[in-house]
Amino acid sequence: MKKILFLLLFAACIGPAQAATSPAHDMTQMWQAMLAKPAMAVGAAFDEDGRLWRAQVRDGHLWVSNSDDAGANYGEPVRVNAEPEAIAADGENRPKLVAKGGALYVSWTRSLDKPMTGDIRFSRSLDGGRSFSVPVTVNDNREIISHRFDAMAVNAKGQVYIAWLDKRDLSEARKSGKEYAGAALYYAVSDDGGKRFRRNVKVANHTCECCRTAMALDTDGVPVVAWRHVYDGNIRDHAIVKLDGKATMARLGQENWNVAACPHHGPSISIAKDGAYHAAWFSNAPEKRGLFYAYSTDQGKTFSTPLNFGKPAVQAAHPAVFSLGERVHLAWKEFDGEHTRIVAMSSGDGGKNWSAPASLASTADASDSPLLIERKGRVYLSWNTKNEGHRVIEANQ
Structure with missing residues (x-):
């Protein structure tokens, strides 16, 4: 089942030239089937006081709830969007949630009716999660095309950054009969805590169109974004x-x-x-296959020799990394044909040496990708599964 789903998603992202030579698929029917699937991906974050906040999708609505005991019990969930919409919450998409300074910020991708299309949405709560603002669409291009795979960060100044993959440049190229590989990376920033966003800014052309983006704040409060890029010769490595x-x-x-x-x-x-x-990232290149980790001490100008980790024989996939300084954590998925496990390892010297991999949790059915979050200097795994539900497990070893 996992391989079948992967192939469907793989085929769904093939461009028109490749799709013409693929077996015929009713893309609209496949898209609607994907939208109808139960939402597995969950957003989660701890605030400064150690309270856990969780964002889940149910019946076309995003619901946010909180827990004072690290996920053992939750209060009544609060609905974010009053009007139902198709919210992407599976595979490479999850609702994003930031809890900071008593406010909550959420972003997500709204899937549209046309296959592989969407908009980037945002809402906030300024009253401790009791209510949320009317959601706004962040992408200022409103064509029915792909604006998807958002990442979000909020700095200490209250600036909200959201980046995503956007196909407006592909759309323009097609109108003039030109070729354009992949999508583009765009972002928008709000200087007033999400009340208003500046115009969209393009960062890079030719991004891989269906791989999630990742974002983290640098020490000066400006975010750094990572994504899979389409280099010359259709090389799809990361940038x-x-x-x-x-x-x-x-x-x-x-x-x-x-x-x-x-x-x-x-x-x-x-x-x-x-x-x-x-x-951390994944590659399936013939000579360099599996999961990789690297670190940079010069703000991304150079990186360490990548560490190849995980076991390709058990489909090691979807790595997550979280750093607390010298203490760094990695978690990823493995599938042995019957069970999916989350495996983790940690480093105490900034990524130079690592502990032996250890299993944190397992399931026998569908599951989300791992998410690592921090609570007062301790790292936790957030993982949602069909059988066991959402679990928050301490990852410190």
Whole structure:
């Protein structure tokens, strides 16, 4: 079942030229079936007081609830969007949630009726989660095209940054009969805590169109974004850039994976107070296959030699990284044909040496990708599964 789903998602992201040579599929029917699936992906975050906040999708609504005992019990959930909409909450998409300074910020991708299309949505709560603002659409291009796979961060100044993958440039290229590989990376920033957003800004052309983006705040409060990029020759390795208007895009991985479709497998990035960048990603290049981790101590100008981790034989996938400085955590999924496990390991010296991998949790049915979150200097795994529900498990070893 996992392989079938992967192939469907893989085929769904193939461009028109490749799709013409693929077996015929009713893309609209497949898209509607995907939208009708139960929402597995959950957003979660701890606030400064250690209270856990959770964002889940149910019946076309985003619901936010909180727990004072790290997920053992939750209060009554609060509905974010009054009007129902198709909210992407599976695979590479999850609702994003930030809890900071007594406010809550949520972003998500609203799926539209046309296959593989969507809009980026945002709402906030300024009263401790008791109510939420009317959701707004962040992308200022309103074509029925793909604006999807959002990432969000909120800095200490109250600036809200949201980045996503956007196909407006592909749409323009097609109108003039030109070729355009993949999508583009765009972002928008709000300087007033999410009340208003500035115009959309393009960061890079030719991103892989169905792999999640990742975002983390640098020590100066400006975010860094990582994504899978389409390099010359259809090489789909990862890139990274700081959204300060000065930094140039840097290549994160050098696996040289040549693939004529989107792998649906984006990166993860984390930056702690020491300023070191930590990144994890997946590649299936013939010579460099599996999961990879690297760190940078010069703000992404150079990275350490990537560490290849996880076991390809058990489909190691969807890594998450979280840094607290010298203490760095990795978690990922493995599937042995019957059970999916979340496996984790940690480093106590900034990513130079690592503990032996250890299993944190397992399930025998559908599950979300791992999410690592922090509570007062301790790292936790947030993981939602069909059989066991949402679990929050301490990841410290």
